[in-house]
Amino acid sequence: EVQLLESGGGLVQPGGSLRLSCAASGFTFSNYAMTWVRQAPGRGLEWVSVISGSGGGTYYADSLKGRFTISRDNSKNTLYLQMSSLRADDTAVYYCARPLGGHYYMDVWGKGTTVTVSS
Amino acid sequence: EIVLTQSPATLSLSPGERATLSCRASQSISSYLGWYQQKPGQPPRLLIYDASSRATGIPARFSGSGSGTDFTLTISSLEPEDFAVYYCQQRSNWPRITFGPGTKVDIK
Numbered sequence: 001e002v003q004l005l006e007s008g009g010g011l012v013q014p015g016g017s018l019r020l021s022c023a024a025s026g027f028t029f030s031n032y033a034m035t036w037v038r039q040a041p042g043r044g045l046e047w048v049s050v051i052s053g054s055g056g057g058t059y060y061a062d063s064l065k066g067r068f069t070i071s072r073d074n075s076k077n078t079l080y081l082q083m084s085s086l087r088a089d090d091t092a093v094y095y096c097a098r099p100l101g102g103h104y105y106m107d108v109w110g111k112g113t114t115v116t117v118s119s
Numbered sequence: 120e121i122v123l124t125q126s127p128a129t130l131s132l133s134p135g136e137r138a139t140l141s142c143r144a145s146q147s148i149s150s151y152l153g154w155y156q157q158k159p160g161q162p163p164r165l166l167i168y169d170a171s172s173r174a175t176g177i178p179a180r181f182s183g184s185g186s187g188t189d190f191t192l193t194i195s196s197l198e199p200e201d202f203a204v205y206y207c208q209q210r211s212n213w214p215r216i217t218f219g220p221g222t223k224v225d226i227k
Contacts, residue, residue, distance in 0.1 A: 033214070045155075045163065045206055045218040059214040062120075095162055100174070104210040105153035107174060109162035 002026035002108050004096050009113030016086050016117070022079040022096030022110055030054070030074040033099055035106065036081050038092040038115075048094070049081065086117045121145055121209050123219035131227040138194040140222045142207035147187045151211040154183055154192045157221075158203045166205075167192060194224075202226050 008020040022034070036048040049060045049070040058070050069082040079096050093114050097106035122145040132138055142152065150170040155163035165174040167183035170190060180195040194201055207219040 035214075035216075044221045045157075045208075047216045047218065050214040050216075057214075061215075097162075100165065100168060103168050104151075104213040104216065105165055105168040105174075105208060106155075106163070107165045107168075109164075112162055 002098075004098065004108060004110035006094065006096055006110040006113035009094065009115045011116045011118065012086055013119050014087060014117055017082070017084040018086065018115060020081040020083070020094055020096075020113055020115070022081075024077045024079065024096075024098070027098070027108075029072075029077040032101070034072060034079045035097050035099065036070060036079075037095045037097055037106070038090075039095070039112075040089070040092040043092075046092075051079070083115070086115075088117050091115060091117050120215070121148060121212060121217055123207055123209055123217055125205075125207060125219040125222045127222060128220075129223045129225060131225055132197055133227045134197050134199055136197050138192075138197055138201070138224055140192040140194075140205055140224070142185075142190045142192070142219050144188045144190075144209055144211075148209045148211035150186045151209055152183075152185065152190045153208045153210065154181075155206045155208065156201075156203045157206065163206060197224070 003025045005023045035050040051070045067085045071080045093112040095112045096110045098108040100107040126141045154167040157163040171183045204221045204223045
């Protein structure tokens with residue numbers, strides 16, 4: 001069964017850092033680009049970042065202004081999101097998601113991990 | 120950035136009725152549009168990709184149409200489990216995908 005399982009969320013103070021992980025199983029992880037999408041409480045979906053299958057290509061939403069770093073370890077079938085200089089408006093559920101092969105729509109999603117930025 | 124707008128914001132209908140949801144792009148995106156369904160406390164579920172192709176396991180009552188800047192998701196006859204929020208997403212300028220703000224379909 002294809003699965004994604006996020007972890008690493010929690011409560012962090014403004015200006016702090018956090019690293020999210022997403023463990024993948026049931027498919028050949030290195031064959032797929034992977035994305036992070038977030039959803040603030042009561043709000044819509046916001047694309048955060050994407051990384052190519054090899055890890056050689058990374059892209060970020062302009063709104064992040066260099067505060068987040070996406071990476072992956074294909075030997076561990078794990079995707080990461082390193083978040084720094086966190087702000088209150090980064091509070092959200094963070095989902096990792098796998099694009100439908102060749103079509104770039106997300107057909108596999110994790111259950112999400114909640115990040116709360118508050119003092 | 121390609122901006123997607125969805126209308127209406129809320130659609131109040133009864134089970135068995137037909138639902139028509141709209142998504143408009145700020146510039147032409149060809150047929151590179153998808154639709155998702157999201158229920159409270161759950162991740163989104165892909166329904167439609169490339170404007171009109173149903174994703175695996177999606178019932179035939181869900182259909183998508185459109186191209187260019189105007190797109191429609193139609194649910195032919197609402198089932199109780201279809202009451203949810205629906206988002207559109209463009210992939211025209213992958214990897215910089217964007218989502219619409221969503222349409223909530225609630226029970227009248």
